[in-house]
Structures are given as structure tokens and as C-alpha cells.
Amino acid sequence: MAEVKTAQTHGEPIDRNVAGDNTSFTPTNGTAGYHGSGGTMNRFITPGGHPLDNSQPAFPVYHRKFANPAPLGLLSFAATTFFLSLLNVYARGITVHNVILGMALGYGGLAQVVAGILEWACGNTFGATAFFTYGSFWISFSIFYIPQFEVFAAYTNPRMLQNAIGLYLVTWALVTLIFLVASLRSSFTLVAVFFFLEITFWLLAAGYLAPSINAVKAGGAFGIVTAAFAAYTALAGMLTKDTSYFILPVGDLSQRT
Known part of the structure; x- marks a missing residue:
């Protein structure tokens, strides 16, 4: 699994590019696993290194940094x-x-x-x-x-x-x-x-x-x-x-x- 981080400025999320590696796996039930090439997946990472999940905006994003009090x-x-x-x-x-x-x-x-x-x-x-x-x-x-x-x-x-x-x-x-x-x-x-x-x-x-x-x-x-x-x-x-x-x-x- 290869991982690439794009350049960023302070306070901006990281665009993490994750590519498939053509590996196979064997399920725990003993059946044949899927073999093939995975697609490219982009995921944004917060400056603190945590996933930035916005698929459900009504829910809080955890691990965020506190504001300066x-x-x-x-x-x-x-x-x-x-x-x-x-x-x-x-x-x-x-x-x-x-x-x-x-x-x-x-x-x-x-x-x-x-x-x-x-x-x-x-x-x-x-x-x-x-x-x-x-x-x-x-x-x-x-x-x-x-x-x-x-x-x-x-x-x-x-x-x-x-x-x-x-x-x-x-x-x-x-x-x-x-x-x-x-x-x-x-x-x-x-x-x-x-x-x-x-x-x-x-x-x-x-x-x-x-x-x-x-x-x-x-x-x-x-x-x-x-x-x-x-x-x-x-x-x-x-x-x-x-x-x-x-x-x-x-x-x-x-x-x-």
C-alpha cells in the first residue's frame, strides 16, 4: 500500500493518496479471497494527523485541536x-x-x-x-x-x-x-x-x-x-x-x- 502526502500550508488538511497494491487475502471462513487491483482513494487528514471525515456533517469530528483560550x-x-x-x-x-x-x-x-x-x-x-x-x-x-x-x-x-x-x-x-x-x-x-x-x-x-x-x-x-x-x-x-x-x-x- 503506497501513501503520498501532498504539500500543504499551515492549518490546511493533507490530501493523502492511497493506491491499491494488487495483494490478495484469504477470508477467515476459508473461501477464496478477492484478487485484483484496488482503485485510488483520496482522504483528507487534519493538521493533527487525524482523518477529516465530513460524510456526516451533523456529527462531531473527534481529535480536533482546541481553540486558543x-x-x-x-x-x-x-x-x-x-x-x-x-x-x-x-x-x-x-x-x-x-x-x-x-x-x-x-x-x-x-x-x-x-x-x-x-x-x-x-x-x-x-x-x-x-x-x-x-x-x-x-x-x-x-x-x-x-x-x-x-x-x-x-x-x-x-x-x-x-x-x-x-x-x-x-x-x-x-x-x-x-x-x-x-x-x-x-x-x-x-x-x-x-x-x-x-x-x-x-x-x-x-x-x-x-x-x-x-x-x-x-x-x-x-x-x-x-x-x-x-x-x-x-x-x-x-x-x-x-x-x-x-x-x-x-x-x-x-x-x-
């Missing part, structure tokens, strides 16, 4: 961080932050958890851990604003509440430091995301512990920068050579020593 996680993180950062700089004079609840739960939390599940299925330990972690951050942050949990209502002393939120932010700054160290061999833009997020958490923590409105505003400003880098990285992940007119550089650090 990183842009979903990064974009949901970027959008929610950007919105909260606008509130932290008191944009348009808004001082009540409860409006963040819907976006933090529905996009920042849910979408990142979904991205984390998909990264886990793809075998990406860093991506799964990061998206699960920051998706959980937005969910935990949202709980503060849900009256049924009575988080804010439990603090009768406003200063104690500020200290508690400050320590909460310090904890997340330490978690972010771990991701910053782990991302040093990834890309410049991803390192920038964690670097500016680290600064954002420390400034916000200082703003609540001091307390200092200016520190909170500075944290909001750095949060906007963080969101910009996260959005850029997400866009770079969606712009591929086979689907876009251009690609965005991210500063690959994986090959450097």
Missing part, C-alpha cells in the same frame, strides 16, 4: 480591570463602585474560569492557574458587593473595613508576584501585564491602609496601563498569519538565555 481570558481580564480602574480614578465623578458587580461576575469571573478550564484541557499549567486564579479574584471581589453576604455590613468601623480591604489587596499583590516570576520566560507583553498589575495592587493596598485617595487614584492609573497590555496581548493571540492581514509582536522571551 488565552485571548478570552486576557480580554475579559483587561475589560474588567479597565472598568474598575476608571472607577478608582473617579472618572466622571463616580464614587460608588457597585456597578462593577455585573461585569466582574459575568465577564471577569466567569469568562476567565472558562478560559482556565480550557487551558487545563490543553495542558497549559501556567495559563490554567492564572485564569482560574484571577477569575476567582473577580468572583471574590464581587462577593463584597452582594448584600446577602453582608461583607461590608459586618464592619461598623469604616477604618477597620479599609484595613481589611488593604490586607486583601496585599495578599493579591503577593499572588501576582508569583505569576510575575513564572512569566519571565514567556513574552514581554505578558510580563508587562503582571508587572503593572503588581504595582496596581500595591498602590491600591497603600491607598486603603494609609488611607490615601491619591494612592488609590494612582493604582487606578496603573490599572488602566495593565488593562492596555492585557488587551494588546489578547489581540495578538487572535491575529494569526492565516486569518489576519497583520500580526502584533509580543516580544518572545522563550528563546533567550
